[in-house]
Amino acid sequence: MAExxxxxxxxxxxxxxxxxxxxxxxxxxxxxxxxxxxxxxxEAQINKQxxxxxxxxxxxxxxxxxKRTSELIYEKTQEFLELSEKDVPDLGRIILNGYMAFHERxxxxxxxxxxxxxxxxxxxxxxxxxGNSPYTHLRKLYATGQKSGFYSKEVSFETFIFVITGISxxxxxxxxxxxxxxxxxxxxxxVQAKMMKEICFMMFNKRECHVD
Numbered sequence: 001m002a003e004x005x006x007x008x009x010x011x012x013x014x015x016x017x018x019x020x021x022x023x024x025x026x027x028x029x030x031x032x033x034x035x036x037x038x039x040x041x042x043e044a045q046i047n048k049q050x051x052x053x054x055x056x057x058x059x060x061x062x063x064x065x066x067k068r069t070s071e072l073i074y075e076k077t078q079e080f081l082e083l084s085e086k087d088v089p090d091l092g093r094i095i096l097n098g099y100m101a102f103h104e105r106x107x108x109x110x111x112x113x114x115x116x117x118x119x120x121x122x123x124x125x126x127x128x129x130x131g132n133s134p135y136t137h138l139r140k141l142y143a144t145g146q147k148s149g150f151y152s153k154e155v156s157f158e159t160f161i162f163v164i165t166g167i168s169x170x171x172x173x174x175x176x177x178x179x180x181x182x183x184x185x186x187x188x189x190x191v192q193a194k195m196m197k198e199i200c201f202m203m204f205n206k207r208e209c210h211v212d
Contacts, residue, residue: 018044019051023065028108032062032115062115063123069112076102077134088145092164092204095138099168100196110173135161167199 022043026035037058041048055061076098087094103109116123142160145151151160171178171186179186186192 015044015046015050016054019046019054019061020065020068023061024069024108024112027062027065027115028111031111032058032118035062037061066112066116066123069106069109072106072109073102080134081137083138083141085141085144088141088148089150090204091138091141091145091150092160093200095161096164096168096196096200096203099165100171103168103172107172110169113169114173163203171195 019040022040026040037048037051041051051061055064079098080095083094138161139157142151142157146153175186184191
């Protein structure tokens with residue numbers, strides 16, 4: 001199977017890019033079972049045998065889609081390395097804003113993410129090195145905030161970050177069903193802005209929370 005990031009001609013890179021663009025949409029809209037290689041081939045304007053040559057089978061293609069999608073969230077978390085001790089008082093708000101904005105820009109992410117969960121997470125996280133991630137940096141900032149009294153010492157960093165990421169993920173992935181449940185259009189920017197403001201006030205006692 002050809003390496004996605006290996007040496008390739010400009011034409012080959014363009015072909016792979018086209019395949020990924022179509023494949024991400026196909027998997028996100030139809031799920032793993034519903035996605036079809038022949039549809040991806042047709043939309044990408046490529047012979048489907050070329051896709052099999054590149055990726056082996058549908059799962060092989062999904063693995064590469066998962067890797068590319070994972071790179072998006074990795075790039076987002078890398079931005080948190082720019083935060084310093086001066087950001088400690090607003091740490092929760094900054095992280096929540098960042099993840100809400102990420103989901104706004106990449107609505108396909110949660111669907112691909114859930115598919116990987118259905119696979120049991122067996123494909124791993126590309127580039128992940130335990131103990132060496134932006135979360136290590138955020139953990140130190142959070143500990144500083146605990147010492148300074150901004151965050152409770154009774155709440156671990158794991159719980160802190162889990163709740164923040166959970167809010168952004170749940171808001172996006174359950175927007176339609178929760179809109180029906182609450183009889184409120186959660187896709188309305190004004191509704192979202194109001195809810196984010198109230199969440200930040202409830203969790204961090206901050207009145208400014210928004211999607212950048």
